[in-house]
Amino acid sequence: MVDISIWITAYNHEEYIAEALESVLGQLTTFTYELVIGEDFSSDRTREIVLAYKARYPDRIRLYLPDKNLGMIPMTKASYDLCTGRYIAWLDGDDYWIDPYKLQKQVEFLETNPEFSFCFHKVRIIDRIKDTFVDSVDPVHKGIDNTFSTEHFLQVYNPVYTSSVLHRNVVGHPLPEWLLSLPFTDWGFYLILCKYGKGKYFSETMSIYRVHQRGAYSGQTDYNQILQIISFFKLIRNAEFSQYNKYTKKVIQYYRYRLYEIDLKNRDFVNAIKNRLFSRFCI
Template identity: 40%
Template sequence: MSECKVSIFILTYNQEKFISQTLDSILAQKTNFKYQLVIGEDCSKDSTRAICESYAVEYGDKIKLLPALESNIGLIKNYIRTIKECDGKYIAICDGDDYWTDEYKLQKQVDFLENNPDFSIVYTSLQLLRNDGTMKKWISITDKVDTSFDDLIFMNYISSVSVLFKNNQNDHNEIPKWLLKYPFGDWPTYLWTIKDGGKIHFLNDTTAVYRIDAGISSEMRRVNSNLVQINLNILNDIYADESFASRREVVFKAIIALKKALTLNYNREHKYSKGFAQFLSNLKYAGLNYPDTKLYLYSIYKSLK
């Protein structure tokens, strides 16, 4: 396992309907290098564990199924314990309800990173699958092909099912412990990976399917201000983390941008008292100009109309 080029990081919980499709899609990859599937199964109540065990028996040379847990530990603790077990030079992510559609996904991404050492992350296009079985086109929220930390700090435009990134974990460089406070870890992990340099590349191939109505992220998206607040808290921890010290100037700018976005989201959701309190907090934190005040008032008007 230690000689593998890529570790595919898989989290699964109560996904007996999907996990076989996920594992089959990964095992179908055609590569000229070794890869491993690292499965963090979080004490499922259904047959997910049994399915994973059967695959581990059949593909023992490729699958590292982490030991069974006595009780469910939750997504982020499972995230941390699983990513620490990834041995590969690179890490790919595929949650237990998503799957890959391009059997050369890993080969294309590894080839790019191997041939472009100044890049640390490569991601692709994908399809979005609804509960009713219909597919939705994925549209990127950035039109840049090559980006950097200074872009990603403002918004996460990388879908985890499509990503491959350098595994920078070692004895002196561990995933930050403050990650345990949050319901997801992919975006801060990408930022941590490139905090000391390394660019991001978008490969315009459709390689995967993401289920948009499943998992914890679908719940968070229903109340957008909640997601914005979580991202803002993450940025505050990044700003306070000494390992990100060289990035504080742009992190501060991103914090201001998210504080403004949180105010507008509160108003859109008719939470005007929260919006006003956040607006006053913004004034105290960084000061606002006339356009900011005008936008705040317009957001109230727009929500009432």
């Protein structure tokens, strides 16, 4: 069995995918690793580039190449099932790693700390919409020594950037259907991982996270992003985490009030009244 499966999904990432793959192939590690790449029938040259890398590294790269576009959730499910390593590292096709020892550091930590199921780290955010770059802020909600449990992931925001994640391969295959129904599969994934152990945050900047107009989340309006977060917490409340309702209720109320403020600013008084009531009574 390979030690690490590096899980990459890509769609119309022609501009970025080579940099992502080179950042993986440049990792310096004593552990064995493979690249599992799901390429979702892009309309640009992404698949051509991925196939060229497969030809250069036939023993290191495994491809999942559907003959039609599947969409984010079906691609997530199908490509994740190919990850058979003891550990799984995440990387989107438009992001890349900047520390050649990233994998080594993360796997070494989990090898020597069996009470942890996953770890993640600070990233550098390149925002192509605002033309800025900045390192991510250290998480506000956390435990002692930068540790994380279920309760920390039921706060008002998700502190994890996907390009930073490495976890034990403990969730199983296939992924649970309720998880795939969530607006934010990654956020729900971290909640599942917390059932198997704690999370650990490293304050070192080891990867790049890109924000651009074609991003699945960053390309949306603030209002739609908030609606998705509310939907996420309602679904979590009705899934496997009902014992944490005191956390989910507070978050839903917080984001309903955010919608109320936006509605007032836009002079949408009908929705403003609705969201104000929802924020008070968590409807």
